[in-house]
Amino acid sequence: MPYCKSTILSLNEWFASEQADYVLKHEQDYFDHTVSDIFGFNAMQLGLPEHDFLCSSRMPLRFTAGNQASNTVRLCCDELPFASDSLDLVVLPHVLEFAENPHRIIREVERVLRPEGSLIISGFNPYSLWGMRRALGSKKGYPWHGKFIGLPRMKDWLALLGFEVAGGRFAAYAPPLNQAKWLERFAFMEKAGDRWWAVSGGVYFLHAIKRVPGMRLIMPRWDQKMVRNLMPAAPKLNKGVTQKNGQDE
Numbered sequence: 001m002p003y004c005k006s007t008i009l010s011l012n013e014w015f016a017s018e019q020a021d022y023v024l025k026h027e028q029d030y031f032d033h034t035v036s037d038i039f040g041f042n043a044m045q046l047g048l049p050e051h052d053f054l055c056s057s058r059m060p061l062r063f064t065a066g067n068q069a070s071n072t073v074r075l076c077c078d079e080l081p082f083a084s085d086s087l088d089l090v091v092l093p094h095v096l097e098f099a100e101n102p103h104r105i106i107r108e109v110e111r112v113l114r115p116e117g118s119l120i121i122s123g124f125n126p127y128s129l130w131g132m133r134r135a136l137g138s139k140k141g142y143p144w145h146g147k148f149i150g151l152p153r154m155k156d157w158l159a160l161l162g163f164e165v166a167g168g169r170f171a172a173y174a175p176p177l178n179q180a181k182w183l184e185r186f187a188f189m190e191k192a193g194d195r196w197w198a199v200s201g202g203v204y205f206l207h208a209i210k211r212v213p214g215m216r217l218i219m220p221r222w223d224q225k226m227v228r229n230l231m232p233a234a235p236k237l238n239k240g241v242t243q244k245n246g247q248d249e
Contacts, residue, residue: 011047011098012048012050012051013142014141014142015050015051017178018178018180019183021180022172022183023171023202023203024051026172026203027171027205028053030169030205031053031056031120032053032056033056034120034205035053035054035089035091038118039059040059040088040114041061041088042059042061042086042088043061043088043089043090044063044064044065045064045090046064046065046066046077046090046092046105046109047064047077047093048066048094049064049066049071049072057089059088065077065080077095077099078104078105079108080111080112082112085113085114086112086114087114087117088113088114088117089117089120090112090117090119091119092121094123094124094143096121096123096149096154097146097149098146098147102149103157106119107161110162113210115210115212116209116210116212117209117210118166118208118209118210119163119207119209119210120206120208122203122204122206123149123206124146124148124203125151125199125203125204126148126149127150127199128201128202129200130148130172130176130202130203131148133175133176134146151168151204151206154206158206162210163210163211164208165206165207166207166209167207169204169205170194170204170205171190172201172202172203173192173197173200173201174186174187174202176202
């Protein structure tokens with residue numbers, strides 16, 4: 001079936017278009033490179049189960065979750081049925097800009113992540129040619145009806161929940177054209193964008209780590225003289241005196 005804007009009913013259908021394939025290549029490259037260096041046992045991809053962004057992860061348990069039937073675990077993204085501090089890695093590919101309450105999803109992710117666990121987010125950049133297309137054009141269909149979240153705002157949300165940004169990057173600097181042949185003609189903008197207008201990529205990636213402050217007990221400084229006075233005196237035995245069977249010799 002040929003690509004038609006009016007037939008796009010889900011984000012996954014949009015990713016099957018030539019326009020989205022340009023974005024998908026950059027996203028797959030970033031996730032493959034980043035998750036391969038994150039160690040642990042349990043990794044979850046929330047959303048877009050048709051695209052395996054955890055394929056390069058070395059963790060023994062990797063699964064997808066979301067409200068689509070094709071997920072390994074079907075759930076509501078803002079009510080994760082996992083124990084607190086149970087996951088080592090969570091990947092959110094374009095989940096937050098299409099959610100009714102994105103901040104609640106991040107709070108749930110923070111709850112289920114272990115201390116020092118990693119969160120990787122990909123999102124559309126509102127301060128880019130893609131964001132301009134959404135602002136000035138029609139907001140019908142994917143991805144244009146989503147609420148693009150700016151990178152500064154996303155960092156503020158993460159900081160409030162105790163995350164520390166460990167890395168990230170921008171990508172997809174070409175205009176949001178529909179045909180691959182036109183996108184290829186703007187391929188020069190990728191290198192130029194990283195160098196000259198790095199914050200204006202169509203999508204951004206953010207790698208954050210859950211930090212849990214350690215606790216150090218503050219011990220009182222005891223008065224040694226007072227402690228000795230409070231201690232019971234040890235009984236003194238005279239030299240040359242021993243006890244045997246309860247009788248003195």
